[in-house]
Amino acid sequence: MKLLALDTAANLCSVAVLDVETGTILAVSSEDIGTGHAERLMAAIAQVVAAAQISITEIGKIAVSVGPGSFTGVRVGVSTARGFALALKCQAVGISTLQALAYDAAKAFSGRPILSVIDARRDELYAQFFGEDGSATSKPMVTTLPMIVQQLEERGGKHVLSGSGAPLVDEKLDQPLDIAATAATGSIEAFARLGALRIDDGEAPKPLYLRGLDVKQQQGFALKRKFVE
Numbered sequence: 001m002k003l004l005a006l007d008t009a010a011n012l013c014s015v016a017v018l019d020v021e022t023g024t025i026l027a028v029s030s031e032d033i034g035t036g037h038a039e040r041l042m043a044a045i046a047q048v049v050a051a052a053q054i055s056i057t058e059i060g061k062i063a064v065s066v067g068p069g070s071f072t073g074v075r076v077g078v079s080t081a082r083g084f085a086l087a088l089k090c091q092a093v094g095i096s097t098l099q100a101l102a103y104d105a106a107k108a109f110s111g112r113p114i115l116s117v118i119d120a121r122r123d124e125l126y127a128q129f130f131g132e133d134g135s136a137t138s139k140p141m142v143t144t145l146p147m148i149v150q151q152l153e154e155r156g157g158k159h160v161l162s163g164s165g166a167p168l169v170d171e172k173l174d175q176p177l178d179i180a181a182t183a184a185t186g187s188i189e190a191f192a193r194l195g196a197l198r199i200d201d202g203e204a205p206k207p208l209y210l211r212g213l214d215v216k217q218q219q220g221f222a223l224k225r226k227f228v229e
Helices: 037-051 071-088 097-108 145-155 166-171 188-197
Strands: 002-007 012-019 024-032 059-065 091-095 114-121 124-130 141-143 160-162 179-181
Touching: 002 037, 002 071, 002 188, 012 037, 012 188, 024 037, 024 188, 037 071, 059 071, 059 188, 071 091, 091 188, 097 114, 097 124, 097 160, 097 179, 097 188, 114 145, 114 166, 124 145, 141 145, 145 166, 160 166, 166 179
Parallel strands: 002 059, 059 091, 114 160, 160 179
Antiparallel strands: 002 012, 012 024, 114 124, 124 141
16 A cells, blocks of 8 residues: 655645555655645645656555644645545545654654654744653643743653754753754654554544634724715
């Protein structure tokens, strides 16, 4: 079976095709585009499928990043994955950016507890703790720097930090920790391999939103009503 992996949750527009039976990544595209994922993603998919020398109809499963990350980017990836799954009549599974970052960290520092942490701006962090075996030991959360430092101290152990928030956390610690990655999302290989392992629960992937939209209501602005007699 061939698996198509998509990640548009952060600054990267990443696509990969994995041969699940052999465990081989057949083709990869990962571009740092910042924004504009909706305009670039379909072309990237076509490029990777062609490079893998397969037909799009050979895709039997889709793995997509569900965030946390950019609201727009996450929506683009999830809606694309769901659309392809419907058209191809195949499974689609969601993988969080925090889990993918933990996967990458475990490859670099095996047998260590991990804290995946992403800079969410506005003095907030997206975070999740993982154990030595890679299993989650907390739920995904939106938190603050002082709170996550306190949790690290309470948990003890030599955690590995992974994500764009890692340098921020490490700076506040008395004893620096190992940092596996400083990106805002995991590698596309992580999404592909985690997606291959994920058992389909029958539910379509949906965005993992840990806080509300960054929308402020306008103040001091109103349209005068026009009355017609």
